[in-house]
Amino acid sequence: MAKTVTPSGTTSPGVLASLDPLLREWLPRQRWFAGKGRPVTGFSLVAGTELLPSRSRLGLYHLLVRAHQPDTAGDCYQLLIGAREALPPRLAPALIGHVTDGPLTGRTVYDALYDARPAGLLLEALRTGARIGVLRCERDFDQEIRPGLVPRLMTAEQSNSSVVYGDTFILKLLRRVVPGVNPDLELPLALAREGCPRVPAPTAWMEGDVQGETYVLGVLQPYLQGATDGWELALRELAKGEDFGAEARDLGRATAEVHRALARALPTATFGHAQIQPLVDGMVVRLEAAAQAVPTLRPYAPALRTAFTALAALAAEGHTWTAQRVHGDLHLGQCLRAPAGEWTLIDFEGEPARPLAERRMPQPAVRDVAGMLRSFDYAAHSADPPLPAWAHGCRAAFCSGYAEVAGVDPRTDPVLLRAYETDKAVYEVVYEARHRPDWLPVPLSAIHRLAAPDLP
Numbered sequence: 001m002a003k004t005v006t007p008s009g010t011t012s013p014g015v016l017a018s019l020d021p022l023l024r025e026w027l028p029r030q031r032w033f034a035g036k037g038r039p040v041t042g043f044s045l046v047a048g049t050e051l052l053p054s055r056s057r058l059g060l061y062h063l064l065v066r067a068h069q070p071d072t073a074g075d076c077y078q079l080l081i082g083a084r085e086a087l088p089p090r091l092a093p094a095l096i097g098h099v100t101d102g103p104l105t106g107r108t109v110y111d112a113l114y115d116a117r118p119a120g121l122l123l124e125a126l127r128t129g130a131r132i133g134v135l136r137c138e139r140d141f142d143q144e145i146r147p148g149l150v151p152r153l154m155t156a157e158q159s160n161s162s163v164v165y166g167d168t169f170i171l172k173l174l175r176r177v178v179p180g181v182n183p184d185l186e187l188p189l190a191l192a193r194e195g196c197p198r199v200p201a202p203t204a205w206m207e208g209d210v211q212g213e214t215y216v217l218g219v220l221q222p223y224l225q226g227a228t229d230g231w232e233l234a235l236r237e238l239a240k241g242e243d244f245g246a247e248a249r250d251l252g253r254a255t256a257e258v259h260r261a262l263a264r265a266l267p268t269a270t271f272g273h274a275q276i277q278p279l280v281d282g283m284v285v286r287l288e289a290a291a292q293a294v295p296t297l298r299p300y301a302p303a304l305r306t307a308f309t310a311l312a313a314l315a316a317e318g319h320t321w322t323a324q325r326v327h328g329d330l331h332l333g334q335c336l337r338a339p340a341g342e343w344t345l346i347d348f349e350g351e352p353a354r355p356l357a358e359r360r361m362p363q364p365a366v367r368d369v370a371g372m373l374r375s376f377d378y379a380a381h382s383a384d385p386p387l388p389a390w391a392h393g394c395r396a397a398f399c400s401g402y403a404e405v406a407g408v409d410p411r412t413d414p415v416l417l418r419a420y421e422t423d424k425a426v427y428e429v430v431y432e433a434r435h436r437p438d439w440l441p442v443p444l445s446a447i448h449r450l451a452a453p454d455l456p
Protein backbone atom coordinates (compact mmCIF):
# COMPACT_ATOMS: atom_id res chain seq x y z
CA MET A 1 0.00 0.00 0.00
CA ALA A 2 2.72 2.48 0.93
CA LYS A 3 4.44 3.95 -2.12
CA THR A 4 7.87 5.47 -2.43
CA VAL A 5 7.63 9.16 -1.66
CA THR A 6 8.66 11.33 -4.58
CA PRO A 7 9.80 14.84 -3.69
CA SER A 8 7.44 17.32 -5.25
CA GLY A 9 8.76 20.59 -3.91
CA THR A 10 7.97 23.63 -1.94
CA THR A 11 4.40 24.72 -1.38
CA SER A 12 3.49 28.24 -2.40
CA PRO A 13 2.03 30.64 0.22
CA GLY A 14 -1.06 30.70 -2.04
CA VAL A 15 -2.00 27.28 -0.67
CA LEU A 16 -2.01 28.64 2.88
CA ALA A 17 -4.06 31.67 1.77
CA SER A 18 -6.57 29.18 0.32
CA LEU A 19 -6.81 27.40 3.67
CA ASP A 20 -6.76 30.49 5.90
CA PRO A 21 -10.50 30.99 6.64
CA LEU A 22 -10.98 27.26 7.23
CA LEU A 23 -7.97 26.90 9.52
CA ARG A 24 -9.17 29.85 11.64
CA GLU A 25 -12.26 27.81 12.50
CA TRP A 26 -10.68 24.37 12.68
CA LEU A 27 -7.36 24.89 14.46
CA PRO A 28 -8.70 26.30 17.78
CA ARG A 29 -10.98 23.24 18.07
CA GLN A 30 -8.08 20.79 18.07
CA ARG A 31 -7.14 19.21 21.42
CA TRP A 32 -3.46 19.98 20.70
CA PHE A 33 -4.00 23.68 19.93
CA ALA A 34 -2.22 25.50 22.76
CA GLY A 35 -3.63 29.01 22.27
CA LYS A 36 -7.25 28.42 23.33
CA GLY A 37 -9.23 31.42 24.57
CA ARG A 38 -7.60 33.94 22.20
CA PRO A 39 -8.70 34.41 18.58
CA VAL A 40 -6.47 33.38 15.69
CA THR A 41 -6.00 36.52 13.60
CA GLY A 42 -4.03 35.04 10.71
CA PHE A 43 -1.34 32.63 9.58
CA SER A 44 2.09 32.75 8.05
CA LEU A 45 3.87 29.92 6.31
CA VAL A 46 7.06 28.82 8.06
CA ALA A 47 7.62 26.00 5.55
CA GLY A 48 5.46 24.05 3.14
CA THR A 49 6.13 20.85 1.23
CA GLU A 50 3.90 19.38 -1.43
CA LEU A 51 4.00 15.62 -0.85
CA LEU A 52 1.45 14.75 -3.55
CA PRO A 53 0.55 17.26 -6.26
CA SER A 54 -2.70 19.18 -5.84
CA ARG A 55 -3.77 18.18 -9.38
CA SER A 56 -3.90 14.49 -8.42
CA ARG A 57 -6.97 12.79 -6.93
CA LEU A 58 -5.35 13.18 -3.52
CA GLY A 59 -3.26 16.31 -2.93
CA LEU A 60 -1.06 16.28 0.16
CA TYR A 61 0.76 19.11 1.92
CA HIS A 62 3.07 19.18 4.88
CA LEU A 63 2.83 22.62 6.44
CA LEU A 64 4.56 24.40 9.29
CA VAL A 65 2.27 27.29 10.01
CA ARG A 66 2.55 30.11 12.50
CA ALA A 67 -0.83 30.99 14.01
CA HIS A 68 -0.99 34.65 14.92
CA GLN A 69 -2.80 35.59 18.12
CA PRO A 70 -3.07 38.86 20.04
CA ASP A 71 -0.26 39.63 22.53
CA THR A 72 1.99 36.69 21.52
CA ALA A 73 4.56 35.91 18.85
CA GLY A 74 2.26 33.05 17.78
CA ASP A 75 3.00 29.33 17.94
CA CYS A 76 4.12 27.20 15.02
CA TYR A 77 2.01 24.10 14.25
CA GLN A 78 2.69 21.07 12.11
CA LEU A 79 -0.19 20.16 9.77
CA LEU A 80 -0.62 17.37 7.24
CA ILE A 81 -3.34 18.53 4.90
CA GLY A 82 -5.08 16.32 2.36
CA ALA A 83 -7.12 17.71 -0.54
CA ARG A 84 -9.76 15.66 -2.37
CA GLU A 85 -12.78 16.26 -4.64
CA ALA A 86 -14.97 14.84 -1.89
CA LEU A 87 -14.38 13.05 1.40
CA PRO A 88 -15.43 9.42 1.80
CA PRO A 89 -17.66 8.99 4.90
CA ARG A 90 -14.85 7.25 6.86
CA LEU A 91 -12.89 10.53 6.75
CA ALA A 92 -15.77 12.73 7.99
CA PRO A 93 -14.12 13.31 11.44
CA ALA A 94 -11.04 14.66 9.62
CA LEU A 95 -12.90 17.38 7.69
CA ILE A 96 -11.41 20.87 7.74
CA GLY A 97 -13.71 22.34 5.08
CA HIS A 98 -14.41 23.19 1.45
CA VAL A 99 -12.05 25.63 -0.22
CA THR A 100 -13.66 28.51 -2.10
CA ASP A 101 -10.64 30.61 -3.00
CA GLY A 102 -7.08 30.32 -4.34
CA PRO A 103 -5.23 27.34 -5.84
CA LEU A 104 -7.26 24.70 -3.97
CA THR A 105 -10.67 26.07 -4.97
CA GLY A 106 -13.32 23.37 -5.20
CA ARG A 107 -11.38 20.87 -3.09
CA THR A 108 -12.29 19.43 0.28
CA VAL A 109 -9.41 19.64 2.71
CA TYR A 110 -8.90 17.48 5.79
CA ASP A 111 -6.45 16.32 8.45
CA ALA A 112 -4.63 13.69 6.42
CA LEU A 113 -3.32 11.81 9.46
CA TYR A 114 -6.75 10.12 9.56
CA ASP A 115 -6.19 8.76 6.07
CA ALA A 116 -4.33 5.47 5.51
CA ARG A 117 -2.49 6.51 2.34
CA PRO A 118 -0.92 9.76 3.64
CA ALA A 119 -0.13 8.13 6.99
CA GLY A 120 1.45 5.24 5.05
CA LEU A 121 3.52 7.71 3.03
CA LEU A 122 4.93 9.12 6.28
CA LEU A 123 6.05 5.67 7.39
CA GLU A 124 7.57 5.03 3.97
CA ALA A 125 9.47 8.33 4.16
CA LEU A 126 10.83 7.33 7.58
CA ARG A 127 11.67 3.81 6.40
CA THR A 128 13.61 5.03 3.39
CA GLY A 129 15.29 7.99 5.09
CA ALA A 130 13.62 10.32 2.58
CA ARG A 131 14.44 13.99 2.04
CA ILE A 132 11.54 16.00 0.67
CA GLY A 133 11.54 19.79 0.62
CA VAL A 134 12.54 20.89 4.15
CA LEU A 135 11.77 17.41 5.54
CA ARG A 136 14.60 15.07 6.47
CA CYS A 137 13.99 11.56 7.79
CA GLU A 138 16.61 9.69 9.79
CA ARG A 139 16.55 6.19 11.16
CA ASP A 140 18.28 3.57 13.24
CA PHE A 141 19.19 0.93 10.66
CA ASP A 142 19.61 -1.71 13.38
CA GLN A 143 15.82 -1.76 13.77
CA GLU A 144 13.89 -3.24 10.88
CA ILE A 145 10.83 -1.39 9.54
CA ARG A 146 8.65 -3.58 7.36
CA PRO A 147 7.01 -1.68 4.48
CA GLY A 148 3.23 -1.42 4.22
CA LEU A 149 2.27 -1.62 7.90
CA VAL A 150 -1.36 -0.55 8.26
CA PRO A 151 -1.77 2.80 10.03
CA ARG A 152 -4.41 3.82 12.57
CA LEU A 153 -4.65 7.24 14.19
CA MET A 154 -4.84 7.06 17.99
CA THR A 155 -7.92 8.65 19.47
CA ALA A 156 -6.54 9.08 23.02
CA GLU A 157 -6.58 12.53 24.61
CA GLN A 158 -3.06 13.77 23.98
CA SER A 159 -1.02 16.91 23.39
CA ASN A 160 0.24 15.74 19.98
CA SER A 161 -1.03 13.19 17.42
CA SER A 162 0.08 9.57 17.22
CA VAL A 163 -0.36 6.95 14.52
CA VAL A 164 0.08 3.24 15.26
CA TYR A 165 1.40 1.13 12.37
CA GLY A 166 0.40 -2.53 12.38
CA ASP A 167 0.66 -2.64 16.19
CA THR A 168 4.43 -2.60 15.58
CA PHE A 169 5.40 1.07 15.67
CA ILE A 170 3.92 4.29 16.94
CA LEU A 171 4.70 7.64 15.31
CA LYS A 172 4.22 10.74 17.45
CA LEU A 173 3.80 13.77 15.24
CA LEU A 174 4.56 16.84 17.31
CA ARG A 175 1.93 19.49 16.78
CA ARG A 176 3.24 22.67 18.39
CA VAL A 177 6.84 22.77 17.23
CA VAL A 178 9.81 24.91 18.18
CA PRO A 179 13.28 24.95 16.64
CA GLY A 180 16.10 23.33 18.60
CA VAL A 181 16.98 20.06 20.29
CA ASN A 182 13.77 18.44 21.49
CA PRO A 183 14.10 16.27 24.63
CA ASP A 184 11.38 13.94 23.30
CA LEU A 185 13.98 12.70 20.80
CA GLU A 186 17.20 13.69 22.57
CA LEU A 187 16.58 11.75 25.79
CA PRO A 188 15.29 8.47 24.30
CA LEU A 189 18.26 8.50 21.87
CA ALA A 190 20.69 9.09 24.75
CA LEU A 191 19.02 6.33 26.79
CA ALA A 192 19.17 3.94 23.83
CA ARG A 193 22.91 4.63 23.50
CA GLU A 194 23.23 3.74 27.21
CA GLY A 195 21.36 0.49 26.57
CA CYS A 196 18.54 1.50 28.96
CA PRO A 197 15.59 -0.82 28.23
CA ARG A 198 13.06 1.30 30.20
CA VAL A 199 12.38 3.67 27.31
CA PRO A 200 11.43 2.67 23.73
CA ALA A 201 14.42 3.40 21.50
CA PRO A 202 13.60 5.76 18.59
CA THR A 203 13.43 3.75 15.36
CA ALA A 204 13.25 6.75 13.01
CA TRP A 205 12.53 10.44 13.24
CA MET A 206 11.57 13.34 11.01
CA GLU A 207 13.10 16.78 11.20
CA GLY A 208 12.54 20.02 9.30
CA ASP A 209 15.45 22.25 8.29
CA VAL A 210 14.09 25.75 7.96
CA GLN A 211 16.21 28.85 7.51
CA GLY A 212 19.21 27.41 9.37
CA GLU A 213 17.12 25.99 12.23
CA THR A 214 16.04 22.42 12.85
CA TYR A 215 12.60 21.38 14.09
CA VAL A 216 11.97 17.87 15.45
CA LEU A 217 8.66 16.95 13.83
CA GLY A 218 8.03 13.30 14.59
CA VAL A 219 9.46 10.25 16.35
CA LEU A 220 8.74 6.62 15.43
CA GLN A 221 9.31 4.02 18.14
CA PRO A 222 8.31 0.41 18.84
CA TYR A 223 4.68 0.07 19.89
CA LEU A 224 4.28 -1.76 23.20
CA GLN A 225 1.40 -4.02 22.34
CA GLY A 226 -0.99 -4.82 25.17
CA ALA A 227 0.64 -2.31 27.53
CA THR A 228 -1.55 -0.45 30.01
CA ASP A 229 -0.76 2.99 31.32
CA GLY A 230 -0.13 3.44 35.02
CA TRP A 231 -3.10 5.74 35.56
CA GLU A 232 -5.59 3.26 34.13
CA LEU A 233 -3.97 0.44 36.08
CA ALA A 234 -3.99 2.39 39.35
CA LEU A 235 -7.68 3.29 38.97
CA ARG A 236 -8.51 -0.32 38.18
CA GLU A 237 -6.74 -1.59 41.32
CA LEU A 238 -8.34 1.17 43.41
CA ALA A 239 -11.80 0.23 42.16
CA LYS A 240 -11.15 -3.38 43.18
CA GLY A 241 -9.88 -2.19 46.57
CA GLU A 242 -6.48 -3.69 45.75
CA ASP A 243 -3.08 -2.66 46.86
CA PHE A 244 -0.76 -1.08 44.26
CA GLY A 245 2.39 -1.29 46.41
CA ALA A 246 4.26 -3.89 44.34
CA GLU A 247 3.61 -2.00 41.09
CA ALA A 248 4.56 1.32 42.72
CA ARG A 249 7.80 -0.18 43.97
CA ASP A 250 8.69 -1.53 40.50
CA LEU A 251 7.86 1.87 39.07
CA GLY A 252 10.21 3.48 41.57
CA ARG A 253 12.95 1.10 40.46
CA ALA A 254 12.26 1.82 36.78
CA THR A 255 12.34 5.58 37.38
CA ALA A 256 15.66 5.31 39.19
CA GLU A 257 17.09 3.16 36.38
CA VAL A 258 16.17 5.85 33.88
CA HIS A 259 17.64 8.56 36.11
CA ARG A 260 20.88 6.63 36.49
CA ALA A 261 21.16 6.11 32.74
CA LEU A 262 20.43 9.80 32.07
CA ALA A 263 23.11 10.81 34.58
CA ARG A 264 25.62 8.59 32.77
CA ALA A 265 24.59 9.72 29.31
CA LEU A 266 24.34 13.49 29.70
CA PRO A 267 26.04 16.23 31.73
CA THR A 268 25.27 16.63 35.41
CA ALA A 269 25.86 19.66 37.65
CA THR A 270 26.12 20.59 41.29
CA PHE A 271 23.44 23.00 42.47
CA GLY A 272 24.36 25.35 45.30
CA HIS A 273 22.75 28.60 46.38
CA ALA A 274 23.47 30.32 43.03
CA GLN A 275 21.43 27.71 41.13
CA ILE A 276 18.76 27.00 43.75
CA GLN A 277 17.78 30.64 44.34
CA PRO A 278 16.59 31.21 40.72
CA LEU A 279 14.80 27.85 40.86
CA VAL A 280 13.03 28.96 44.06
CA ASP A 281 12.28 32.36 42.52
CA GLY A 282 10.57 30.57 39.65
CA MET A 283 8.44 28.55 42.08
CA VAL A 284 7.41 31.71 43.93
CA VAL A 285 6.50 33.51 40.70
CA ARG A 286 4.40 30.53 39.57
CA LEU A 287 2.63 30.46 42.95
CA GLU A 288 1.83 34.17 42.75
CA ALA A 289 0.53 33.86 39.20
CA ALA A 290 -1.55 30.82 40.20
CA ALA A 291 -3.05 32.66 43.20
CA GLN A 292 -4.01 35.50 40.88
CA ALA A 293 -5.64 33.10 38.43
CA VAL A 294 -7.40 30.83 40.96
CA PRO A 295 -8.79 32.76 43.95
CA THR A 296 -9.35 29.61 46.09
CA LEU A 297 -5.58 29.26 46.24
CA ARG A 298 -5.01 32.69 47.80
CA PRO A 299 -5.49 31.88 51.51
CA TYR A 300 -2.89 29.09 51.21
CA ALA A 301 -0.24 31.14 49.39
CA PRO A 302 1.74 32.41 52.43
CA ALA A 303 2.01 28.90 53.93
CA LEU A 304 2.89 27.35 50.56
CA ARG A 305 5.62 29.94 50.06
CA THR A 306 7.39 28.57 53.16
CA ALA A 307 8.05 25.33 51.23
CA PHE A 308 10.08 27.38 48.76
CA THR A 309 11.81 29.69 51.21
CA ALA A 310 12.87 26.67 53.30
CA LEU A 311 14.68 25.31 50.25
CA ALA A 312 16.40 28.65 49.61
CA ALA A 313 17.43 28.78 53.28
CA LEU A 314 18.97 25.30 53.09
CA ALA A 315 20.93 26.37 50.01
CA ALA A 316 22.05 29.55 51.76
CA GLU A 317 23.42 27.38 54.59
CA GLY A 318 25.71 25.71 52.03
CA HIS A 319 23.71 22.57 51.19
CA THR A 320 24.27 21.32 47.62
CA TRP A 321 22.35 18.99 45.30
CA THR A 322 23.23 16.96 42.22
CA ALA A 323 21.36 18.04 39.12
CA GLN A 324 20.91 15.99 35.96
CA ARG A 325 18.59 15.64 32.97
CA VAL A 326 15.16 14.46 34.05
CA HIS A 327 11.86 13.44 32.45
CA GLY A 328 10.31 16.73 33.52
CA ASP A 329 6.59 15.82 33.44
CA LEU A 330 6.42 12.39 35.02
CA HIS A 331 3.05 11.07 36.10
CA LEU A 332 1.23 7.73 36.03
CA GLY A 333 -0.09 8.38 32.51
CA GLN A 334 3.50 8.48 31.20
CA CYS A 335 4.30 4.98 32.48
CA LEU A 336 3.30 1.92 30.46
CA ARG A 337 3.25 -1.55 31.96
CA ALA A 338 3.79 -4.40 29.52
CA PRO A 339 1.72 -7.58 29.95
CA ALA A 340 4.82 -9.29 31.42
CA GLY A 341 4.91 -6.64 34.15
CA GLU A 342 7.88 -4.43 33.29
CA TRP A 343 7.46 -0.65 33.25
CA THR A 344 8.44 1.69 30.41
CA LEU A 345 8.54 5.49 30.58
CA ILE A 346 7.40 7.60 27.61
CA ASP A 347 6.93 11.23 26.56
CA PHE A 348 10.15 13.03 27.46
CA GLU A 349 8.92 16.33 26.03
CA GLY A 350 8.79 17.91 29.50
CA GLU A 351 6.09 20.49 30.31
CA PRO A 352 5.35 21.75 26.77
CA ALA A 353 4.44 25.25 27.98
CA ARG A 354 7.99 25.84 29.29
CA PRO A 355 10.75 27.09 26.94
CA LEU A 356 12.97 24.39 25.42
CA ALA A 357 16.14 25.73 27.08
CA GLU A 358 14.50 25.48 30.51
CA ARG A 359 13.22 21.96 29.83
CA ARG A 360 16.75 20.84 28.85
CA MET A 361 18.48 22.16 31.96
CA PRO A 362 19.84 19.69 34.53
CA GLN A 363 17.64 19.60 37.63
CA PRO A 364 17.48 17.61 40.86
CA ALA A 365 15.99 14.20 39.94
CA VAL A 366 13.57 14.56 42.88
CA ARG A 367 11.48 16.68 40.54
CA ASP A 368 10.31 13.52 38.72
CA VAL A 369 9.80 11.70 42.03
CA ALA A 370 7.55 14.54 43.19
CA GLY A 371 5.53 14.24 39.95
CA MET A 372 4.91 10.55 40.60
CA LEU A 373 4.03 11.07 44.26
CA ARG A 374 1.46 13.65 43.19
CA SER A 375 0.06 11.14 40.74
CA PHE A 376 -0.59 8.49 43.42
CA ASP A 377 -2.34 11.18 45.43
CA TYR A 378 -4.42 12.09 42.36
CA ALA A 379 -5.53 8.51 41.87
CA ALA A 380 -6.48 8.09 45.54
CA HIS A 381 -8.41 11.38 45.59
CA SER A 382 -10.33 10.67 42.42
CA ALA A 383 -11.83 7.61 44.16
CA ASP A 384 -15.15 8.05 45.95
CA PRO A 385 -14.61 8.22 48.89
CA PRO A 386 -10.96 9.33 48.64
CA LEU A 387 -8.48 6.74 49.90
CA PRO A 388 -5.47 8.67 51.24
CA ALA A 389 -4.03 5.54 52.92
CA TRP A 390 -3.80 3.90 49.47
CA ALA A 391 -1.77 6.85 48.19
CA HIS A 392 0.39 6.80 51.29
CA GLY A 393 1.27 3.13 50.70
CA CYS A 394 2.06 3.73 47.01
CA ARG A 395 4.19 6.78 47.77
CA ALA A 396 6.23 4.86 50.34
CA ALA A 397 6.62 1.83 48.04
CA PHE A 398 7.67 4.03 45.11
CA CYS A 399 10.34 5.78 47.22
CA SER A 400 11.62 2.44 48.56
CA GLY A 401 11.89 1.02 45.03
CA TYR A 402 13.61 4.18 43.87
CA ALA A 403 16.11 3.99 46.75
CA GLU A 404 16.92 0.33 45.96
CA VAL A 405 18.32 1.35 42.56
CA ALA A 406 19.41 4.97 43.07
CA GLY A 407 21.07 4.28 46.41
CA VAL A 408 19.39 7.34 47.88
CA ASP A 409 15.87 7.60 49.26
CA PRO A 410 14.05 10.78 48.13
CA ARG A 411 12.40 10.97 51.58
CA THR A 412 15.80 11.78 53.12
CA ASP A 413 15.54 15.23 51.47
CA PRO A 414 12.09 16.33 52.68
CA VAL A 415 12.67 20.04 52.06
CA LEU A 416 13.47 19.53 48.37
CA LEU A 417 10.65 17.03 47.98
CA ARG A 418 8.10 19.33 49.60
CA ALA A 419 9.19 22.26 47.43
CA TYR A 420 8.81 20.23 44.22
CA GLU A 421 5.52 18.67 45.30
CA THR A 422 4.15 22.08 46.19
CA ASP A 423 5.28 23.52 42.86
CA LYS A 424 3.58 20.63 41.04
CA ALA A 425 0.36 20.90 43.05
CA VAL A 426 0.21 24.65 42.31
CA TYR A 427 0.68 23.88 38.59
CA GLU A 428 -2.10 21.28 38.82
CA VAL A 429 -4.52 23.74 40.42
CA VAL A 430 -4.10 26.06 37.42
CA TYR A 431 -4.23 23.16 34.96
CA GLU A 432 -7.49 21.82 36.43
CA ALA A 433 -9.06 25.28 36.75
CA ARG A 434 -8.43 25.78 33.03
CA HIS A 435 -9.05 22.31 31.65
CA ARG A 436 -11.16 20.25 34.06
CA PRO A 437 -12.77 22.41 36.78
CA ASP A 438 -14.54 19.35 38.23
CA TRP A 439 -11.11 17.97 39.16
CA LEU A 440 -10.00 21.07 41.06
CA PRO A 441 -10.71 19.53 44.50
CA VAL A 442 -8.05 16.88 43.81
CA PRO A 443 -4.98 19.19 43.76
CA LEU A 444 -6.68 21.49 46.28
CA SER A 445 -6.78 18.70 48.85
CA ALA A 446 -3.02 18.37 48.40
CA ILE A 447 -2.58 22.12 48.69
CA HIS A 448 -4.40 21.97 52.00
CA ARG A 449 -2.00 19.28 53.24
CA LEU A 450 1.16 20.86 51.84
CA ALA A 451 0.26 24.19 53.44
CA ALA A 452 0.15 22.50 56.85
CA PRO A 453 2.82 19.79 56.62
CA ASP A 454 2.99 19.05 60.34
CA LEU A 455 -0.70 18.23 60.77
CA PRO A 456 -1.51 14.50 60.91
Ligand SMILES: Nc1ncnc2c1ncn2[C@@H]1O[C@H](COP(=O)(O)OP(=O)(O)O)[C@@H](O)[C@H]1O
Nearest residue numbers: 156158159160161162170200222223224346347
Ligand atom coordinates in the same frame (compact mmCIF):
# COMPACT_ATOMS: atom_id res chain seq x y z
N1 LIG B 1 5.68 3.05 22.68
C1 LIG B 1 4.37 3.04 22.95
N2 LIG B 1 3.66 1.90 22.97
C2 LIG B 1 2.34 1.88 23.22
N3 LIG B 1 1.61 2.98 23.45
C3 LIG B 1 2.25 4.15 23.43
C4 LIG B 1 3.66 4.26 23.20
N4 LIG B 1 4.02 5.57 23.24
C5 LIG B 1 2.89 6.24 23.50
N5 LIG B 1 1.82 5.40 23.61
C6 LIG B 1 0.42 5.77 23.87
O1 LIG B 1 0.19 7.03 23.26
C7 LIG B 1 -0.26 7.99 24.21
C8 LIG B 1 0.30 9.35 23.86
O2 LIG B 1 1.72 9.33 23.88
P1 LIG B 1 2.55 10.53 24.47
O3 LIG B 1 3.97 10.33 24.13
O4 LIG B 1 2.21 10.73 25.92
O5 LIG B 1 1.95 11.72 23.59
P2 LIG B 1 1.55 13.22 23.96
O6 LIG B 1 2.84 13.97 24.17
O7 LIG B 1 0.82 13.66 22.74
O8 LIG B 1 0.66 13.22 25.20
C9 LIG B 1 0.22 7.45 25.56
O9 LIG B 1 -0.62 7.86 26.61
C10 LIG B 1 0.15 5.95 25.34
O10 LIG B 1 -1.15 5.48 25.62
Ligand SMILES: O=P(O)(O)O[C@H]1O[C@H](CO)[C@@H](O[C@H]2O[C@H](CO)[C@@H](O)[C@H](O)[C@H]2O)[C@H](O)[C@H]1O
Nearest residue numbers: 159231329331332333371374375376378428431
Ligand atom coordinates in the same frame (compact mmCIF):
# COMPACT_ATOMS: atom_id res chain seq x y z
O1 LIG C 1 -1.02 14.55 29.65
P1 LIG C 1 -0.02 15.65 29.69
O2 LIG C 1 1.37 15.12 29.72
O3 LIG C 1 -0.26 16.68 28.63
O4 LIG C 1 -0.18 16.40 31.13
C1 LIG C 1 -1.24 17.27 31.47
O5 LIG C 1 -2.46 16.56 31.65
C2 LIG C 1 -2.47 15.61 32.74
C3 LIG C 1 -3.86 15.02 32.81
O6 LIG C 1 -4.14 14.32 31.65
C4 LIG C 1 -2.13 16.31 34.07
O7 LIG C 1 -1.96 15.31 35.05
C5 LIG C 1 -2.70 15.41 36.24
O8 LIG C 1 -3.77 14.50 36.18
C6 LIG C 1 -3.34 13.11 36.07
C7 LIG C 1 -4.61 12.28 36.08
O9 LIG C 1 -5.42 12.59 34.97
C8 LIG C 1 -2.45 12.73 37.24
O10 LIG C 1 -1.97 11.40 37.08
C9 LIG C 1 -1.25 13.67 37.31
O11 LIG C 1 -0.46 13.37 38.44
C10 LIG C 1 -1.76 15.10 37.42
O12 LIG C 1 -0.66 16.01 37.39
C11 LIG C 1 -0.81 17.03 33.94
O13 LIG C 1 -0.56 17.75 35.15
C12 LIG C 1 -0.88 18.00 32.75
O14 LIG C 1 0.39 18.60 32.56
